[in-house]
Structures are given as structure tokens and as C-alpha cells.
Amino acid sequence: xxxxxxxxxxxxxxxxxxxxxxxxxxxxxxxxxxxxxxxxxxxxxxxxxxxxxxxxxxxxxxxxxxxxxxxxxxxxxxxxxxxxxxxxxxxxxxxxxxxxxxxxxxxxxxxxxxxx
Amino acid sequence: xxxxxxxxxxxxxxxxxxxxxxxxxxxxxxxxxxxxxxxxxxxxxxxxxxxxxxxxxxxxxxxxxxxxxxxxxxxxxxxxxxxxxxxxxxxxxxxxxxxxxxxxxxxxxx
Numbered sequence: 001x002x003x004x005x006x007x008x009x010x011x012x013x014x015x016x017x018x019x020x021x022x023x024x025x026x027x028x029x030x031x032x033x034x035x036x037x038x039x040x041x042x043x044x045x046x047x048x049x050x051x052x053x054x055x056x057x058x059x060x061x062x063x064x065x066x067x068x069x070x071x072x073x074x075x076x077x078x079x080x081x082x083x084x085x086x087x088x089x090x091x092x093x094x095x096x097x098x099x100x101x102x103x104x105x106x107x108x109x110x111x112x113x114x115x116x
Numbered sequence: 117x118x119x120x121x122x123x124x125x126x127x128x129x130x131x132x133x134x135x136x137x138x139x140x141x142x143x144x145x146x147x148x149x150x151x152x153x154x155x156x157x158x159x160x161x162x163x164x165x166x167x168x169x170x171x172x173x174x175x176x177x178x179x180x181x182x183x184x185x186x187x188x189x190x191x192x193x194x195x196x197x198x199x200x201x202x203x204x205x206x207x208x209x210x211x212x213x214x215x216x217x218x219x220x221x222x223x224x225x226x
Binding site: 108 | 152161219
């Protein structure tokens, strides 16, 4: 079946502009996660959705970052007034039920964001 | 929060030899330990995982061992092949959140 998809695959923007990144999870997956991966580094947790609510937003780096999810499906991550340090790959993952306790997270291909 | 340390950061092995990567964690309540492989420019893919009630799990050339008392777990790759070259990440969870190690870049020399 279809895996997690993300769009765009690449995004180049100018400092100060807003960007929207999209994630389509695996159908039926209630849990959705956003991560950031800087070049040559590990994955940094940003936010967790269970259904349409986000019980854990603790990883969002600043108030310029926000995310929403609708219809227990698509999620968008918005970065306002982008800065050069926002340049990274943004990965989305989904899992079949409330995560943890062995719920495998399946990753999308990521969006490569470059802020000039 | 959970602190996951992964060693080594880079590993070069001769084709056919074994590779071992170790991770330690801090939260004794953690109960799920997956390993992901990420090839250059690709998404992380789960290669094996282990739960806290199991000490060892094997899948063909890949095995993971878990020592809950010492709070460490290891990935073992035997008979390495060129296609095993990638970055490997360990992760730890006790609920919904995965905390990742910094990654190990494995290079298999032909």
C-alpha cells in the first residue's frame, strides 16, 4: 500500500518568508509525528499528533513553528519568517495507533528546506 | 527527557566482517528499541526492533541485543555487504515519543 508522502520534496526560500510543508500519513494511522534532521545529525522530535489534536508540541523550536492536522489525515507544518538555521530536512512519520509500546513509526521521504 | 548516546559515530569494516553499534539510554521506563537505516538522501527505514521483555532478536544477518539492567542495546550486522553502507540510528521510547541517537555512519569496504 501507499506509504507516508510529503510535499514538496525540496523547497528553497528567502529568509523572512513563510513556508508550508505537507505530510500525508499512511491511511488509517492515527498518530503522526514531525521531526527535523539537520545535515549529518540525528532526528529531532518536533510535534506529535493523536488524531487531530497535538498533545505534545514540546519539540517546536520557537513560536515561528506551528502545525495542524485535519480529518485525522493530512498535516501541515508551517514555519513563519524563516531563518537560515531552519534549513534542514523535515521528516514526517505515522504509526497505526497511540504510539509507544512498540508502535512502529513509518517515515516519509522528507522535505529538504533551504533558507537563503 | 530521554538521553540516547550512540557509538561509534563512524565505522568502517571489510566486506564479510561484522559491525556492532551500541546505544545507551537514561530512562529505565523505556520499553521499545528500534533501529533505523538511512541511505543517503533517503528516508529512515526500520530494520529491526526489540521490546523490553525480550533480550535478543535476530533477522537474517541482523541482530539486536538488549540489557535493561545496564540500559544499553546493540545492533549486530554479520557478513557485511556493500549495500549495508548507510547511517544507522538507534531509538528509544516508553510511550509515543522516539528519542534518537546521533547516528553511526557505516562504510563497508569491498
